Structures are given as C-alpha cells and as structure tokens.
Amino acid sequence: MIRIIYFDVEKYEEEFLKSHNEGKYDYRLIFEPLNSVTKLSDELLNAEIISVFTTSRLTKEVLEKFPNLKLIALRSVGFNHIDTDYCKEHNIAVENSPNYGNKSVAEFAFGLMLNVCRKIIPAEENYKNMIIQPNELIGTELGGKTVGIIGLGAIGTAFARLAHGFDMKILGYDIYPKQELIEKYSIEYTDFETILQKSDFISLHAPLTKDNFHMFNVDAFKKMKNSAVIINTARGELIDSEALYNAITSREILGAGLDVLESEDTINDFDLVIGLNRLSKDELKNSLINSRLFQLPNVIITPHMAYNTNEAITRILTTTMNNIHAFEQGTIQNSVIR
Secondary structure (H helix, E strand, C coil): CCEEEECCCCHHHHHHHHHHHCCCCEEEECCCCCCCCCCCCHHHHCCCEEEECCCCCECHHHHCCCCCCCEEEECCCCCCCECHHHHHHCCCEEECCCCCCHHHHHHHHHHHHHHHHHCHHHHHHHHHCCCCCHHHHCCCCCCCCEEEEECCCHHHHHHHHHHHHCCCEEEEECCCCCHHHHHHHCCEECCHHHHHHHCCEEEECCCCCCCCCCCECHHHHHHCCCCCEEEECCCHHHECHHHHHHHHHCCCCCEEEECCCCCCHHHHCHHHHHCHHHCCHHHHHHHHHHHHHHCCCCEEECCCCCCCCHHHHHHHHHHHHHHHHHHHCCCCCCECCC
16 A cells, blocks of 8 residues: 655544545554654655645755655645755655635635725724724725736636726736736736836735745835735745835835745744754744734734635645545646646
8 A cells, every 4th residue: 555644634634534545545644744853753754655735844854754755745736845856856746736725815815905904903802992993993995996916827816806896906917917817807917016116905926936035025115105015825935024024114015914924834833933943044033023023013914824714625635635546546647846
C-alpha cells in the first residue's frame, strides 16, 4: 500500500479523510503543520505522498528528510510555501486544489471591505459596551466608488461580479485581460500605477511570485489616495508590512482588511512562538509589526480563513483525493511545476 501522511489536519477534515483512505492506503493523520521544527518518526519519513495546507513550510531542509517522497498533494491553491525547485530537481510531483474557494474567498474579501468602510465591527463592540457615538462611526458607501482588483483569475473574477452588483467602478490589473469581463462587468484594464492613483479600494487576488513580492511597498502606498483601503485575502508577502503600518499611521491611506499577513505562522504555530531563536531577523521584525497592526482601529485582521466554508472544504478534500487517486494510476493532474 502507498504510504500517505496528511499534515495540518483539522477536526472537520478527519471523517472525510478516514472514509476516503481506509482500506486503500497506509495513511496517518497529523494535526500539526510540517516545518523545520516538526518532530518526525522514521515511520513518517518513509512516506511516498504527503498532503499539506498553507500552514506547513516545505523547505529543502524539510523535504530532504523524505527519501521516498513522490507526490505533495496540496490542500490549497497557493504553493509558495513549497520549495518547488527542489521538487523539480528530485522528480517530486506537486499538485494543488484549484478553484475550491472562488466564491468563498471573494465573498470574504468583500465582507472585509464592507466592514472597514462601514465600521461594522467597532459599532458592534461599542454597542455591546453601551457606547453610542454615531458621529465616531460615519462610514463610506461602496456604490459609485472605484475598486482596483489585482489579479483577475477565478477569485478576482468572483470579486468583480460582487463589485459590479454594488455599482462600483472596476479597474483591473492582470497580465491576461479577458474581453468577457469587460463586457459583463465593465472592467477597465489598466496599469499598476493607475490602480494605485485612482482606486478608493484595492483588493488583492494574485498568487505570490518572485516578481510581485512586496508589490505594495513604501512607494506604492505614497501613490494611493489618503482615503484608500487595501484588502488582502491572497498572500501576506504581497504587502510590505512595515510600509503598510507606516502608511496607515501616517494617514497616507485610510485602513486595511487583512486575512493574510507576512510571517503569519509565527502567530499560530506554537513551536515557533516559543522558539524565537529559530526565527530569522525578518520573521522577528514581521511578528513585531503584525502585533502593532492588530492594535490599529482602522485595520481588521482575520486568521487566514477566507476559504473556510463547508462548500469550499468539501471541494478541497475531493480534489485532493482525486489528485492522489490519479497519481496512483500514473496521471499527474493540477501540477504546479512547469
């Protein structure tokens, strides 16, 4: 039997994974993420297939420990947490689970935008504490405002559909413009500089690559409107956290809605939290800045949960198992290695 180890397993995934692996594979469910501090027995190191979520970090150092590894089955779309160069060199297939959360992530991003511009969370907190100060909670309508969308793949397209329904003007930034989106949602494709200068809201829906790391940096924030709000449900590293904090506190932009952060695993991975000596200088700096971002009243931060709906979870797990079954039969599908 093929040996499969599932890391990052949540309780709500357990029943599905057991029912789809029992009697078919030699498998183990591990609730912790896989990273450089994960304690691994010889039994786990013999795995031919491992499956992980975005909270794992599969560096060369980690991957070298698995001599029999043939497939990494990702329960996510993004794969920037995997050393794909190492995988390519060692003939390890890497397959993702695309299109599972298009609606879920887009709806969540829109919810963050609504919360920031209408101050829903502080209003609810104030009311619970019997603080009634409507003058402190004046918001902004979305209708008629301009939203810039960075990345118009499946999720960005779903977000554009919602923005169009709210009667927003939509600017799009994508290397592959789609005529049908221009016709359906009146999207105006433009360059990055125009997005920065003209958008009241900017929502990020691009994968993280070597080319767009910190695409929102000091210079980018200086070009944005003072009243602008940035929404990120994509990858934390698209934004320079220090630059974002400084831009908000110096009122270069108004605020942010963030479901992802730079070095976010230093917040929720207990082994990293207690082992600060394991963190790099950049990770330590990002951790400090993240703690400061949490304190800002015009910033909403959620724990990387935009995908988290019953429908999306079912699609993730179904696609993951289909990928594994196909690989067993000699077919590589949804490969991220080109």
